[in-house]
Amino acid sequence: MLFNSIQFALFLPLVVMVYYMIPARYRYILLLSASYYFYMCWNPAYIILIIASTIIDFYAARQIEAVADKGRKKLFLMLSLCSNLGILFFFKYFNFFSSSVNSLFQQFNIMAESPILDILLPVGISFYTFQTLSYTIDVYRGEKSAETHLGYFALYVSFFPQLVAGPIERSTRLMPDLKEHKTFKYENLSRGIKLIIWGFFMKLVIADRASIYVNAVYNNPEEHGGITFIAATILFAFQIYGDFAGYSSIAIGSARIMGYDLMQNFNRPYFATNIRDFWRRWHISLSTWFRDYLYIPLGGNRVVKWRWYMNLFLTFLISGLWHGANWTFVIWGAIHGVFLVISTMRKEWSKKRQPKPKVAMYANGLASIPGIISTNVIVLFAWIFFRANNVQDAFTIIGGIFTNPGELFIPGNAGVAAPLYAGLGILLLWTIEAKREFYKGKFSFFKSENQWVRMFAYALLVVLIVFVGVFDGGQFIYFQF
């Protein structure tokens, strides 16, 4: 079930209504049933994978806690890791691995052929797998006690607002929240609905509109020149932001209506002043997951410098692979890894110099502009690999940018509508974010003291969504991850 569907518009209010009507002790049953139903709307058979992950991790964590022997604890941790990562590898990476091996064989004229499986990627598999893995690792580390209630644990793994595209929640945060008795609070419903409206604006007005132009260019790179590639890449940056942050906003809003507090996943990423800052603002739940469960176990920054830089690079390389089973994503991760290492080295070097005197907030805003621009250039460059259909296309696009500027592609007749609406949406988004970034606490339509101003602002946002949004079933990009 897509968030941007009539089905969800009926499903969510119905679940919320029943949720507040029934006694709190039965709510987990309602939410678990609703979550399974929500997932089964895509492919009923794949619910088995979620149930299998749930049961294995529930059992593994109980055993980790119950046994005293360190070796046996590790054994149960391995059971959880192998089963979850095994499922993930089989469904998401097997064909990529297989076709890469085949290509390698062909290079050496070896006639062996690794099989390619005809399987569908289960929606959101990378998200719920990482979420449940973090739980068993936390129990193993002794940071969390094992959950004794299978129902609540199953709900933690499959909670429908964040099941298929995050935010990737930690058991230490979400599990206690799910068990808490929630009462009907005006503030929660109001905040939740506002977040949902904002999410739909980002998805339907920005992401889905931009995607029409981006697809037209990126699916036919041989027909366009550098200026068009730059325009399409800028639009793609907002497409993926609108798509993913929009989904997160709807997810956080849907949970908030029922009183649950999901973590913030995006924080104005295109105002980051360096790559480290970008990753503190972009897909926060994933970057912190990688920090806590990969980067730190690798040694983090408590090792010699070259190992530290290697840890950073490896973390981002694997993060790239998490995003998709394609070399384009691996290169995307590598680019971020390289620039993160450079940014960290630069920071280390500048520590040795005299600290700069503090400047006023406004001047600080202006001073951050070169950093924002250079960060965005790097991020945009990396997005080329992320969006390109294959590595060859990515290099065609980069080659086009540097050698063949060409003319800006403006779709004929009706086609001009897509970049126009997307541009309008991006302008509005950018203005709001710039205001929040640099002029905190000043006048805001959406956070005005006057309730009528707030109400009109959100009503106009709904008007904009209905009037220029895309309603023909656009998919969320991150479902494939």
Added chain:
Amino acid sequence: MDTQSQFIQFARKLAIFALILVILDQSIGIGARELYFSQKTGRYARLNHLLYETEAELIVMGSSHALRHYDTEILEQNLEMDVYNGGIQGQFILFQEAVLEMLVERHAPKHMVLNVAPDFFVYQPTTYERLGELKPYYYKHQETLKPFMKLKSVFEPFKMFSKLYQYNSTIAHIFRYLASPQPDVEGYVKLEGEIPPLPEGTRIYPQEHMDMDSVAIAAFDQFIKTAKEHDINLILVASPVVTGEDVDALKAYQLLKQQAIFHGIPLLDYSKDPSYTHQYHLFHDGNHLNTEGAKLFSVQVAEGIKPFLQN
């Protein structure tokens, strides 16, 4: 504040918010409607003219092939009757059938040419999504359009309660044609430029397996029935294909021809006409004739359909 008070506060504010939304939706929606139906040129202006103004004796219908291939001036000169070109780019038989149903509520032309393509019955999901272009006409033709909107989604008729939604995505087109008017001659829009020669073996209509669309077949059937019910003399015409490829081998085209024979509707097939095969100077792209090609084709069509216009 207790739960009950919080609920009352929420319900009250939600009701106010809904009221504001309804007021904005209705008022801006009416404004958008006025703008939509005041267009002078462009895609929607032509459709509006077809549905609400033209009294032409001969109307040409179809997709971009119809729009670009039938020079109305030439047809009028050769046939000595008023002609209007109602071709709509990117819209196939489902849309054409909906337009015909709306048209006959006001005006049934004496003759109608429906330009058909060899892949008319091939299933294409975009065909259903593009039915959204019928939304602006829903308020005038609710009962006629409801079955078509349901093909897009069962929830579509409910969405139509919003006036704004009926004009979703139309505003950019309106301003685009206002800023840069698109001239037409009784609906015919010229296409300039020539296509470079295509590589040997290029096919415009690939022969790989393609699913048939039973809904499109039924719509074609209904199109013919509606035309007959309103005494419209219907003639089917297939446009030339630059490659001159064997489109008869396509199952979808075979079925279309069988349907035409079954209903006793003439089909003039120019798809393999040697006057156009590999004549790249007559084509704008692989699929469409340019102005020169359209002139030649319109003369040929006028001659071809003359015998069928006698009664």
